[in-house]
Structures are given as C-alpha cells and as structure tokens.
Amino acid sequence: MKNFGYTSVRDAGEAVRLAGRTPGAAFVAGGTDLLNLMKDGVTRPEHLIDVNRLDLARITENATGLRIGGLARMRGVSEHQAVTRGWPVISEALLASASPQVRNMASIGGNLLQRTRCGYFRDSASPCNKRVPGSGCPALEGWSRGHAVLGGSDACIxxxxxxxxxxxxxxxxVLTVRGQAGERKIPIGDFYRRPGTTPHVENALRPGELITAVEVPRSQAARKSKYLKLRDRATFEFAVVSVAVAIDLRGRSVRDVRLAFGGIGTVPWRSREAENELRGRELSAETVARAGKALVRDAKPRHDNEFKVELVQRALAEVLEGLR
Incomplete structure (x- = not known):
C-alpha cells in the first residue's frame, strides 16, 4: 500500500474545503469498501479526510418524509422505528446487506458510493475501463455471471x-450533497450514470462533494413496500437479482407503484415500463406477467447471465404476490 495523508475534521465546510484544495483526496467514514479497494491497489488516494466527527448521523421524520444523515450507520437506520413503520423497504434492503459487523460500521453515504463487485475491476492486474479508461472490458467476452443484462455498453457491463x-x-x-459551491439536491434517479463510453464516471458528484443526507418522501406506496434479494448464499453476499416494490393498492387495484431492481443493471434499475403495466389495473397473475415481460424487453444477456432474465421476472411476481 502506498503512503497517504490523513486528516480528521469536525465541520462539513472544513471537510469540503480540504477536499477541494487537496489533489487525490477521498472522504472516509466506515471505510468498509474504500479500505479494501486501497489494499487491493484498485484506488490510491493521496489523502484521507475522516468525516466521522461531523454532525451528519441523525435520522428524523416530519410531515413530508424521512431524512437520513449521510453518516448514519446501516444498522441504526435498519432498526429505526420510523423507517420500519413508514419505509420498510429501506430496513429490509439494509438487513439483507453485508454482515452485522459491517452494518455496524458502514455509513449510508458510503453504501451509496460503494464500487462494483466485478472481479475484473477488483483485480488490479486485469484491464478494466472503470479503473483505467480505455484499457478494455474482459467481462464482455469472459465470465459474466454476475454482470448486468440492462444498461450496459461496449465499454462496461x-x-x-x-x-x-x-x-x-x-x-x-433525493440526495443532499455539499461542496465548495454550497449545497445542492440530486434525485437518486439522476445520481447514478450508465457506463456509455465513460464507465469511470459513476455518479453525478463533483470533485470534493460529500453526501450529507438522504431525503425520502412519505407516501402510501412507501408504507406498503418490500425488498427481496436473491443471492448465492444466505448472508454476506451480493444480489444475483433483487426487487424493491413500493405500491399503493385499493383492494386489488393498483393506484400507484414504483419498481426498482438490483443485480441486473449497471445502475439501480427502475422500470417505468413495468410500472405502466401495473398502474391502474388489477393485480392479477396476467398483469404481473406483462409487467415482467416489459421489464426485460430490452435485456441483453450473455451466456453466463441469461438466467437472470427469467429469474428477475419470477422475483417480481413473488414480491407482488406477497403484497396483495
């Protein structure tokens, strides 16, 4: 491991100013992903800015929704009564993540910024367009079982x-971020970037910006929400396929629904096509099947991951059946 500088800060303004004037700086909170990347030689920050002493760990609820501080820990959020009552899909997703030890340490902001688990990316001896732009993507012709079937490009899957x-x-x-120019808000649907020709640009953060909070609106659909994660082993494993559903039902009629998926996309994958097949209709097996088909209509699987096309449709059907 190469040498690096270290500074612990007490103020968010100080943190972003230091990041802005320090080339190669990176923020560190729980460090559960960053330190592994450093050990593997995948990332080599010149300076670590420890943000753990910032007052950004509060979880608050008001009439419009939920606000989660960027330094709140995964365990604390997953167990918070407001979260489990009004936004259960958040709690379920966090409890399905990592291990209890990691959840005790990992921050919400860090979780949202974790890097891909692609084996080629994590192996510093392999070419990877995410890590070294222009070096190539071995997954395109290599082992691709864990890779995306939606949102990929000729540069990255x-x-x-x-x-x-x-x-x-x-x-x-909506994410609240703070940089040298001040604070701004980014809807999560605009935050993550598909690879295109620049897979090394993964999100909308500007250099030196810090995630300070996550704001989640209150809704009937959020109250009736669920997360299902299918994986190769029961704990401490990443999703082969996952489904998040937030739905507002009146009887069996779908008034509103929002669907997002993990394990199948280069970004957290929202399918408005599938939602449109459900919204305003009765939640029947036929309707659910049409939604599943709409979800994977543009999928581009490879030999090793083509099973995901069928698996994600079955997972969606299972979640919706459980919410009826």
Whole structure:
C-alpha cells in the first residue's frame, strides 16, 4: 500500500474545503469498501479526510418524509422505528446487506458510493475501463455471471452493488450533497450514470462533494413496500437479482407503484415500463406477467447471465404476490 495523508475534521465546510484544495483526496467514514479497494491497489488516494466527527448521523421524520444523515450507520437506520413503520423497504434492503459487523460500521453515504463487485475491476492486474479508461472490458467476452443484462455498453457491463440504492430508487429519494459551491439536491434517479463510453464516471458528484443526507418522501406506496434479494448464499453476499416494490393498492387495484431492481443493471434499475403495466389495473397473475415481460424487453444477456432474465421476472411476481 502506498503512503497517504490523513486528516480528521469536525465541520462539513472544513471537510469540503480540504477536499477541494487537496489533489487525490477521498472522504472516509466506515471505510468498509474504500479500505479494501486501497489494499487491493484498485484506488490510491493521496489523502484521507475522516468525516466521522461531523454532525451528519441523525435520522428524523416530519410531515413530508424521512431524512437520513449521510453518516448514519446501516444498522441504526435498519432498526429505526420510523423507517420500519413508514419505509420498510429501506430496513429490509439494509438487513439483507453485508454482515452485522459491517452494518455496524458502514455509513449510508458510503453504501451509496460503494464500487462494483466485478472481479475484473477488483483485480488490479486485469484491464478494466472503470479503473483505467480505455484499457478494455474482459467481462464482455469472459465470465459474466454476475454482470448486468440492462444498461450496459461496449465499454462496461459491471452491475451496481448497493441494495440500499435500489430501495431508495423505488422510493424516489433525493440526495443532499455539499461542496465548495454550497449545497445542492440530486434525485437518486439522476445520481447514478450508465457506463456509455465513460464507465469511470459513476455518479453525478463533483470533485470534493460529500453526501450529507438522504431525503425520502412519505407516501402510501412507501408504507406498503418490500425488498427481496436473491443471492448465492444466505448472508454476506451480493444480489444475483433483487426487487424493491413500493405500491399503493385499493383492494386489488393498483393506484400507484414504483419498481426498482438490483443485480441486473449497471445502475439501480427502475422500470417505468413495468410500472405502466401495473398502474391502474388489477393485480392479477396476467398483469404481473406483462409487467415482467416489459421489464426485460430490452435485456441483453450473455451466456453466463441469461438466467437472470427469467429469474428477475419470477422475483417480481413473488414480491407482488406477497403484497396483495
């Protein structure tokens, strides 16, 4: 591991000013992903800015929704009564993530910024367009079981890793970020970037910006929400396929619904096409089947991951059946 500088800060303004004037700086909170990337030689920050002492860990509820501080820990959010009561999909997604030890340490902001688990990206000896732009993508012709079937490009098909990001996409959350120019808000649907020709540009953060909070609107659909994660083992494993559903039902009629998926897309994948097949209709097996078909209509699977096309449709049907 290369040498790096370290500074612990007490104020968010100080944190972003330091990041802005320090080339190669990176924020660190729980460090559960960043430190592994550093050990593997995948990322080499020149300076770490420890933000753990900032007052950004509060979880508050008001008439319009939920506000989660960027430094709130995964465990604290998953167990918070306001979250489990009004936004259960968040709690379920967090409890399906990582291990209890990691959830005790990992911050919400860090979880949303975790890097892909693509083996080629994590192996510093392999070419990877995310890590070294223009070096190539071995997954295109190599082992691709864990890769995306939606949102990929000729430069990258790496799947997005965060369970929480999938849940927040279904809830239409908004991220608050702070940089040297001040504070701004980014809808989560605009935050993550598909790879296109620039897979190394993964999100809408500007250099030196820090996620300070996540705001989640209150809704009937959010109260009746659910997360299902299918994985190769029961714990401490990333999604093969995951489904987040927020739905407002009147009897069996769908008044409103929002669907997001993990394990299948290069970003947390929202399918408005599938939603449109459900909204305003009775939640029947036939309607659900049409929604599943709409979801995967543009899928581009490879030999190793073509099973995901069928699996995600079955997962969606299982979640919706459980919410009827």
């Amino acid at each position: 790496a799947v997005h890793a965060s369970d929480l990001a999938v849940a927040l996409t279904a809830l239409e959350a």
